[in-house]
Amino acid sequence: MSRLQVVSGKGGTGKTTVAAALALALATEGKRTLLVEVEGRQGIAQLFETEALPYGERKIAVAPGGGEVYALAIDPELALLDYLQMFYKLGSAGRALKKLGAIDFATTIAPGLRDVLLTGKACEAVRRKDKSGRFTYDYVVMDAPPTGRITRFLNVNDEVAGLAKIGPIHNQAQAVMRVLKSRETAVHLVTLLEEMPVQETVDGIAELRSARLPVGRIIVNMVRPAVLDGGDLEFLQAASRPSIAKSLSAAGLGGARRGGNAERLVEPLLEQADEYAERHTLEHEQRAVLRELGLPLHELPLLAEGMDLAGLYELATELRQQGIS
Incomplete structure (x- = not known):
């Protein structure tokens, strides 16, 4: 140093x-x-x-x-x-x-x-x-x-x-x-x-x-922090809305005791996933730009x-x- x-x-x-x-x-x-x-x-x-x-x-x-x-x-x-x-x-x-x-x-x-x-x-x-x-x-x-x-x-x-x-x-x-x-x-x-x-x-x-x-x-x-990896993002983007709603319902989310139904949670969830995917892609691209500079690269959370x-x-x-x- x-x-x-x-x-x-x-x-x-x-x-x-x-x-x-x-x-x-x-x-x-x-x-x-x-x-x-x-x-x-x-x-x-x-x-x-x-x-x-x-x-x-x-x-x-x-x-x-x-x-x-x-x-x-x-x-x-x-x-x-x-x-x-x-x-x-x-x-x-x-x-x-x-x-x-x-x-x-x-x-x-x-x-x-x-x-x-x-x-x-x-x-x-x-x-x-x-x-x-x-x-x-x-x-x-x-x-x-x-x-x-x-x-x-x-x-x-x-x-x-x-x-x-x-x-x-x-x-x-x-x-x-x-x-x-x-x-x-x-x-x-x-x-x-x-x-x-x-x-x-x-x-x-x-x-x-x-x-x-x-x-x-x-x-x-x-x-x-990384919340979803590439595989998770691909799954969310490929999965149908009914199947996501079914999975949420099976997990106990959106049931009657919670005052709603699983279908109402699907769109907000997918919107958040889209925002995360956009952010994930941007960060991946910027890391690539920094690595091309050929200098030691460190990350702080x-x-x-x-x-x-x-x-x-x-x-x-x-x-x-x-x-x-």
């Missing part, structure tokens, strides 16, 4: 949930994972049922086996202050610039500067080591922007490096790209078994590969009880069982 795990996906596919579950899965057996948020939505705090994340790394969960998950919500303004202090030793002068609104101004108008700061902070956490020379975190998982923006978000450092030929900004951009385009990084895409998310996944992978960014895995989220902290641990276990560790 690469040490920087970037998770993207079309809006509504549950990429933040998958990123959180991945962080838990990777932290199992005593590992330490940092889960990074870059969009300012505080989605991680909501999933882990904790207070809003500050601009600072904080432990938010313990994984099976004693591993730990830390979280960080990166604020571009504070990241720029860190940058100014690191390279220019501005100290209190940098804080004065923030009060004057100069920091917000810079991150708003400077092309790519905001994304450089966000990706740069994550890459710094990947490279950071403690006094003994060991990496501070075994893995860094980034809840990244959606598929439509992910390539530009990750590749913006190349653009900045081209604009700034020398100096700290140039060096910072080059250092970040050395991490993002290396085997240390893997970009995973989250999708659903629906046409639009799958097509956006196909397009996103093509863009990432064109930019020479390392594509990792495809994770299909919220997969509905739709949790009937909804998403809570227990569900997050359940998805993490599912990822572990599928070989993500």
Whole structure:
């Protein structure tokens, strides 16, 4: 597994949930994972049922086996202050610039500067080591922007490096790209078994590969359980309505004690079967499209009880069982 795990996906596919579950899965057996948020939505705090994340790394969960998950919500303004202090030793002068609104101004108008700061902070956490020379975190998982923006978000450092030929900004951009385009990084895409998310996944992978960014895995989220197989569907479609009504009646459904008759149940049952058959065919077609991409493919179930902290641990276990560790 690469040490920087970037998770993207079309809006509504549950990429933040998958990123959180991945962080838990990777932290199992005593590992330490940092889960990074870059969009300012505080989605991680909501999933882990904790207070809003500050601009600072904080432990938010313990994984099976004693591993730990830390979280960080990166604020571009504070990241720029860190940058100014690191390279220019501005100290209190940098804080004065923030009060004057100069920091917000810079991150708003400077092309790519905001994304450089966000990706740069994550890459710094990947490279950071403690006094003994060991990496501070075994893995860094980034809840990244959606598929439509992910390539530009990750590749913006190349653009900045081209604009700034020398100096700290140039060096910072080059250092970040050395991490993002290396085997240390893997970009995973989250999708659903629906046409639009799958097509956006196909397009996103093509863009990432064109930019020479390392594509990792495809994770299909919220997969509905299989209720009927192909044989069951064929039987329902071929069976006559009287025979279905007879079978329902024999099973005790639609009898007088239930206030109706079996014949009245046949049409609603067949309508549901038709809807399921249509959904089954669509999902089969979309799986085939995803398999053609030649990437590891994983599926996470739709949790009937909804998403809570227990569900997050359940998805993490599912990822572990599928070989993500």
